Amino acid sequence: MASRTERRDAPMFDPDYYGLTDEQAALCTAARELGEDRFAARAEEWDRDAIFPMANYKDLHESGLLAVCVPKGHGGHGADLKTYSLMAAEIGRYCGSTALTFNMHVSSCLWTGALADDLQMTREQRGEHNRRRAIHYARIVEKGAIYAQPFSEGGAAAAGFRPFGTLADRVEDGWVINGKKIFASLAGSADYYGVLCTEKKENLSRRDTMYFAVPADAEGVSVVGDWDPLGMRGTVSRNLLFENVFVPDDAALMPKGIYFKAATRWPHMFTTLTPSYMGIAQAAYDFTVRYLRGEVPGMPPVKRRMYPTKQHAVAEMLIALEQAKALWFQMLGEARANPSKASVLRAYCTQYTVMETANDLCQKAIRTCGGQSMLKSLPLERLYRDSRCGSLMLPWTAELCIDKLGREALYERGEDDE
Numbered sequence: 288m289a290s291r292t293e294r295r296d297a298p299m300f301d302p303d304y305y306g307l308t309d310e311q312a313a314l315c316t317a318a319r320e321l322g323e324d325r326f327a328a329r330a331e332e333w334d335r336d337a338i339f340p341m342a343n344y345k346d347l348h349e350s351g352l353l354a355v356c357v358p359k360g361h362g363g364h365g366a367d368l369k370t371y372s373l374m375a376a377e378i379g380r381y382c383g384s385t386a387l388t389f390n391m392h393v394s395s396c397l398w399t400g401a402l403a404d405d406l407q408m409t410r411e412q413r414g415e416h417n418r419r420r421a422i423h424y425a426r427i428v429e430k431g432a433i434y435a436q437p438f439s440e441g442g443a444a445a446a447g448f449r450p451f452g453t454l455a456d457r458v459e460d461g462w463v464i465n466g467k468k469i470f471a472s473l474a475g476s477a478d479y480y481g482v483l484c485t486e487k488k489e490n491l492s493r494r495d496t497m498y499f500a501v502p503a504d505a506e507g508v509s510v511v512g513d514w515d516p517l518g519m520r521g522t523v524s525r526n527l528l529f530e531n532v533f534v535p536d537d538a539a540l541m542p543k544g545i546y547f548k549a550a551t552r553w554p555h556m557f558t559t560l561t562p563s564y565m566g567i568a569q570a571a572y573d574f575t576v577r578y579l580r581g582e583v584p585g586m587p588p589v590k591r592r593m594y595p596t597k598q599h600a601v602a603e604m605l606i607a608l609e610q611a612k613a614l615w616f617q618m619l620g621e622a623r624a625n626p627s628k629a630s631v632l633r634a635y636c637t638q639y640t641v642m643e644t645a646n647d648l649c650q651k652a653i654r655t656c657g658g659q660s661m662l663k664s665l666p667l668e669r670l671y672r673d674s675r676c677g678s679l680m681l682p683w684t685a686e687l688c689i690d691k692l693g694r695e696a697l698y699e700r701g702e703d704d705e
């Protein structure tokens with residue numbers, strides 16, 4: 288009989304028990320196998336040297352997973368948010384930086400694909416959108432193009448409170464973009480930057496948000512600043528400068544006004560950052576069980592499972608993991624256009640729970656397994672550092688989720704205390 292260490296990892300969400308479709312199960316299996324067989328062994332190098340996991344992206348392209356959210360009619364798998372999230376969590380178990388950057392890439396397909404299909408557009412807008420997104424999808428399917436998602440600017444825009452300060456100025460046949468993005472994962476490695484910016488007018492408005500695919504080698508684009516962070520080091524989230532960058536009309540990934548509609552009518556779009564951290568939470572638990580059973584490869588087969596304190600800690604970790612997974616799975620099933628207020632509040636609760644639980648489980652895993660478990664030769668200390676980043680991701684940081692939950696639970700739209 289195969290020993291525990293020789294066995295393949297079990298799915299995070301057993302298709303039979305969670306009622307996954309055959310397609311969902313197949314995509315999750317493909318992602319898990321890539322993660323287990325290839326990404327896990329490479330993760331230490333990306334993390335140590337803070338370099339982008341390009342070899343993993345080659346594998347994602349060759350396996351067809353790079354196009355997971357490209358609609359079927361355009362040569363992809365046509366995955367919706369739930370399907371993408373389930374498969375991406377499997378990647379997050381083995382390499383957080385790959386899963387997190389994969390989110391940035393996939394958003395460019397999910398937002399323009401399944402999500403945009405749910406939003407109202409005029410006939411003209413729909414026709415233009417279909418024609419333009421076909422250009423974008425062909426690059427991914429045929430050439431393995433990688434997209435980044437530079438959104439953050441260091442002000443209130445990424446939190447959704449102000450228009451983006453990166454501006455797009457209308458010129459003949461296109462737009463000229465000027466501005467700065469911070470924390471742009473995949474900086475220097477992506478082929479296109481999916482830039483969120485505001486149409487330049489006298490009064491800037493979030494309604495005029497534009498979303499462009501800017502080629503990384505366009506004149507006026509530069510990557511600046513260094514990158515030596517605590518965690519998610521392989522994301523290489525350096526800063527981007529856009530100085531008089533011209534893009535043609537066809538660079539628009541969404542018609543004018545549609546990104547704003549998406550952000551307000553399809554709020555679950557901001558939960559796409561959670562799969563990486565759901566995967567990390569699972570990995571921290573799996574590591575702890577293996578470690579206490581004396582089954583971590585490369586470690587002496589010393590068992591520590593017989594101590595009641597260890598057993599209690601694992602029990603508490605499993606309870607927290609199952610709670611987070613159950614809530615997350617429920618939330619994914621609710622993602623749709625125009626969700627109810629209760630569903631949106633549940634999405635905030637889920638975002639908070641996944642991000643905080645991932646870090647709680649990593650902390651507990653280190654305390655329970657002990658000193659040797661946090662050596663850099665083992666993945667747990669990387670999981671611990673990577674997990675800390677989840678709560679910081681705008682627009683739904685852990686703090687902002689708490690803010691929104693408290694306020695929106697107590698006030699209906701338009702209510703105040705005057």
Ligand SMILES: Cc1cc2nc3c(=O)[nH]c(=O)nc-3n(C[C@H](O)[C@H](O)[C@H](O)COP(=O)(O)OP(=O)(O)OC[C@H]3O[C@@H](n4cnc5c(N)ncnc54)[C@H](O)[C@@H]3O)c2cc1C
Nearest residue numbers: 436437438439441446470471472519524679680681684686
């Ligand atoms: C590993 C990693 C990868 C990332 N990749 C990307 C990426 O690819 N693309 C991208 O666009 N961004 C990315 N980000 C950036 C991320 O989404 C945030 O924008 C960034 O962490 C914000 O940092 P800051 O110090 O500017 O936060 P601040 O804006 O200074 O906010 C600090 C905290 O204050 C709170 N806060 C912020 N605004 C408000 C407000 N108006 N009211 C109340 N509270 C508020 C929030 O809780 C926030 O966490 C990445 C971040 C990390 C850590």
